[in-house]
Amino acid sequence: MVSNAVSQEFARKVAGQxxxxxxxxxMRALYDLEPVPPSVLAEKMGMTKGAISKLAERLLAKGLVVRTENKxxxxxHSLSLTNEGRDKIPVLAALADENDAEFFDTLTREEHETLNRILKILAERRGLDATPVD
Amino acid sequence: MVSNAVSQEFARKVAGQxxxxxxxxxMRALYDLEPVPPSVLAEKMGMTKGAISKLAERLLAKGLVVRTENKxxxxxHSLSLTNEGRDKIPVLAALADENDAEFFDTLTREEHETLNRILKILAERRGLDATPVD
DNA sequence: TATAATAAGTTTCCTAGTCAATGATATTCT
DNA sequence: AGAATATCATTGACTAGGAAACTTATTATA
Incomplete structure (x- = not known):
């Protein structure tokens, strides 16, 4: 419930952009990894190649991403952010921070740290590292 | 990441059924509320009426749910479980427990309780009560 | 070196949601 | 009583992702 609510509220916020x-x-993955082939992104994001292919197409159409041939x-080929895409990163990151704050700042500092610690344990034990997409 | 992983693994488990x-x-909502109109279910599950309508149709087709006219x-109309549907509840509930155990039994008892406590705080402060669906 | 196996991406088909429009009753207002 | 309005649910158009088939290019093998 909590995870879904956080995610849905974040979706609402970024929809404004x-x-x-x-x-x-x-885009966030690209920011760290560009230039990067779709296959690596698929891995990082826990999505299929097909989904990445379509997602890339949409971002290409929006002018936020570019393809570069691999000679x-x-x-x-590889994918990178356009300047326009890169410029959006801090804006969206701010929304992400704002969203987190909105949900988790009601916790005490200790609760907050404990929650992080426990979730990290769980992620680590499962070997999780895909950025959630929904 | 954790929430998605738990959910995906659970999806895999119930797919076997x-x-x-x-x-x-x-079905779990029905188990508590039957007989219940679709609109209430939509509310409880945090889905649109349209989604519920289609979901109900699928479960109807599978013979797990029945409609009863409201005179x-x-x-x-109202929705209820068929006997076949009701019989599946304990089976699926067992899979849910098993899944939770698989993820959360690696925590110490204290960590487990703390995690529950903190998540409950967060859910409560947000007034969350929709059963997650993905 | 021709051919088979493999790999990178794309495309097609399918599923499962949302949103907005609609249909069919019910309710309310005059 | 009849018109306007509200409510319950379904439908259709659309979006997004998964699975698997497909296309093209590369690598391995006989």
């Missing part, structure tokens, strides 16, 4: 959560997640391998 | 998470959620109001 004409971006979906999946798109944010994609060693004609099948492959 | 030819049921989706949304269907389980629906006072011809627009309305």
């Amino acid at each position: 004409d971006v979906t959560v999946a798109e944010w997640s994609f 060693d391998d004609k099948r492959a | 030819d049921v989706t998470v949304a269907e389980w959620s629906f 006072d109001d011809k627009r309305a």
Whole structure:
């Protein structure tokens, strides 16, 4: 319930910037990894290649992302942020922080830290590292 | 990440019983509330009426749910579990418990209780009560 | 070196939601 | 009583992702 509520509220916030959560997640990954092939993003985001292909297409159409050919391998290409895309990162990151604060700042500092610690334990034991998309 | 992983693994488990998470959620709500009109279910599950309408249709087709006319109001009807549907509840509930155990039994008793406590605080402060569906 | 196996991405088909429009009653207001 | 309005549910158009087939390119093998 909590996770869904946090996510849904975040979706509402980023919608104001004409971006979906999946798109944010994609752009955020690009910010760290660009230039990066779709296959790696699929891995990082826990989505299928097909989904990434379509997501990339949408972001391309919005002018937030560009493809660059790989000259060693004609099948492959890499994805990067456009300047416009990169400029959106801090705006969206601020919304993410705001969203987290809205939910988790009602906790005491100790509760907050404990929650983080426990969730990290759980993620680690399961070997989780895919950025959630919904 | 944790929430998504728990949910995805649960989806995998119930798929073995030819049921989706949304269907389980629906049936579980019915178990508590039957007979219940779709509108109430939509509220409880945090889904739109449209989604409930289609979900109900699928469960009807599977023979797990039945509709009963409301004779006072011809627009309305109620939904209930069939015997077959009711029989599935304990099976699916066991899978849910098993799934929770799989993820959360690696925590110490204290960590487990703390996690519950904190999540309950968060849910309460937000007034959350919709059963998650994904 | 021709052919088979594999790999990177895309596309198609399917499922499952939302949203908005609609249909069919019910209710309210005059 | 009849018109306007509200309510319950379904439907259709649309969106997003998964699975698997497909296309093209690369690598391995006989």
